[in-house]
Amino acid sequence: MNLAALDLSLTATGWARDGAVGVISPPGRVGKGTARLAWLRETLLERVDGADLVVIEGYSFHSRGRGTIARAELGGVIRLALHDRRIPWVEVSPSSLKRYATGKGNSPKEAVLASAIRRLGYPGHSDDEADALWLLAMARDHYGLPGAPAMPKAHREALEGVDWPEVPVGGGK
Numbered sequence: 001m002n003l004a005a006l007d008l009s010l011t012a013t014g015w016a017r018d019g020a021v022g023v024i025s026p027p028g029r030v031g032k033g034t035a036r037l038a039w040l041r042e043t044l045l046e047r048v049d050g051a052d053l054v055v056i057e058g059y060s061f062h063s064r065g066r067g068t069i070a071r072a073e074l075g076g077v078i079r080l081a082l083h084d085r086r087i088p089w090v091e092v093s094p095s096s097l098k099r100y101a102t103g104k105g106n107s108p109k110e111a112v113l114a115s116a117i118r119r120l121g122y123p124g125h126s127d128d129e130a131d132a133l134w135l136l137a138m139a140r141d142h143y144g145l146p147g148a149p150a151m152p153k154a155h156r157e158a159l160e161g162v163d164w165p166e167v168p169v170g171g172g173k
Helices: 033-048 067-084 094-102 109-120 127-143 153-161
Strands: 003-007 013-017 020-024 053-057 089-092
Touching: 003 033, 003 127, 013 033, 013 127, 020 033, 020 127, 033 067, 053 067, 053 127, 067 089, 089 127, 094 109, 094 127, 094 153, 109 127, 127 153
Parallel strands: 003 053, 053 089
Antiparallel strands: 003 013, 013 020
16 A cells, blocks of 8 residues: 655645655745645645545644634645546544554654654654654554554554545555
């Protein structure tokens, strides 16, 4: 199964695929508003092209401030783009991701990053990349794929809170 994972952000989207991880940041020339959303849509679709399933970190319902609407727009744009391309996707709540990574659904980003370094062998320092790696690890674990980390039972219970789809291999095209 060909998996991709996205930790969506307007300024630094973390992404992961088998053997690769990174952050996508729109260049300043792109601007804001719909121009930035269009750039992110096209760039992220290139990154997940050919995936059988894309795992997306869900919305943070505790977020506040002016950027909340723009982040929600990004989430909608990406979900609709995946739908239009017939690329299956699944949403993992932030608390499920944190619980899987650390055992606690309310862990700070630093704890999720530290756990990625310790459990996944992540050599970097980006919490955006770490989140994407954890999303990928969760999917591998759920589907019983090679490369899934050995996680304690309490951590693995976070998988039960995700509405995992049945995905045929090659379903992303």
